[in-house]
Amino acid sequence: MTRIYSYTQAIDADIVDAFCLLQKGFTDQFVYYRKEAPVRFMGLGRCVALPTLDEAEITLEGPVHAQPVFFSFNRFDGANPALADELFSSFPRLRLMLPEVVLIENERGTFLQVNSLGPVYAGRVQRFSRDCERAPERSAAPIPYQLEMDSREQWQEAMAQAGEALSEGRVRKVVLSRRLRLQAGHPFSSKDVLVNLIDGDAVGTVLLYRYADVFFCGCTPELLVRKNGCTVESMCLAGTCPAGADGEESAVLARQLMADRKNREEHQFVVDFIRTVFERTCYNVEIPAEPRIMRLAHVQHLFTPVKAQVLEGVSLWQLAEDLHPTPATAGAPVGEATMLIRRIEPYNRGFYAGACGYVDGAGDGEFSVALRTGVFDGEMGYVYGGCGIVEESDAQAEYEEINLKLRTILSAFG
């Protein structure tokens, strides 16, 4: 058992400004920041890492009753024996990481949480809250960079391998990705990348995990699972078209996407998979019969929301493990597709397309699928993008689709 003391008080501060000021003093940094709703957590430092919540004995302190916020960043294919990209190999494999300081914004307000393995010393809270409240308004600088294009021939080759597995019937869908290398004149700043994503036009949830000099960051539209008491939600997201230049073009493209058999099929694999997991672990499962459109800055997706009540005794962690990876990021059947990805992709995805999120001391929280992300160290970085491949997919069109998806993470450089 690990006894954790968690002290929370309200603060009158903008949490992003406060994070920008405080971050200089901490090598470990964690962000889970939903842009469209105040579900925002920004963590600094490391109080403790635990394998499960069962190991924690939590004492809540301070004027606000709030659970400690643990972060969890997990690899796409944690069991893949292939070595991860050198940038990812430095991140420890820890399940639940509790920061020393968490800045919280939710529908109740903005809060400062200080976590400790002994009773939290009041002077410490006062010092952080003073710093938060005097934080200057943030500014972010653009980051000039060069993108090294990957080879189209290599992509054709990967597509040919996928095509073979599809025509032999070994898989019915596989999600292949591309990795592009970036080079900058100055070291990538995690603060600037973060602020550009939060304040820019990227839609979704901003994620950051910084460990010493290396950081993983992005803005994903895809929720894996959210748990609030016994209510749980998920999302089927697969099938893509461009966003369109204006409202009219966007509506035409959306209608074509809704009517496109290939995209509807790619989408349906995800719906069927999530339905199977939810019907085993939940009840009152609600899944609309028809998908909707999710419009983002650069692309639009077919999207089906999922809602249910979870069976007593089933944890958020178990749901995330059962759901990940879905056919949206692996393919169908999931195991066969994952094996094919290991064989075809010349790199290990690391956190890209992994389940990343937060869990609070009561077991509520959420995980997103870490899409539209990259990993950075000094002047170099890698960005990742993928797309679902079925038998009738065209290599050229899928290559272009990934270019559109990459524009979200590239928007982080201004």
Ligand SMILES: C=C(O[C@@H]1C=C(C(=O)O)C=C[C@H]1O)C(=O)O
């Ligand atoms: C794999 C990615 O995106 C996934 C694949 C999609 C598709 O194939 O249409 C759409 C959304 C995501 O589920 C990515 O962005 O890297």
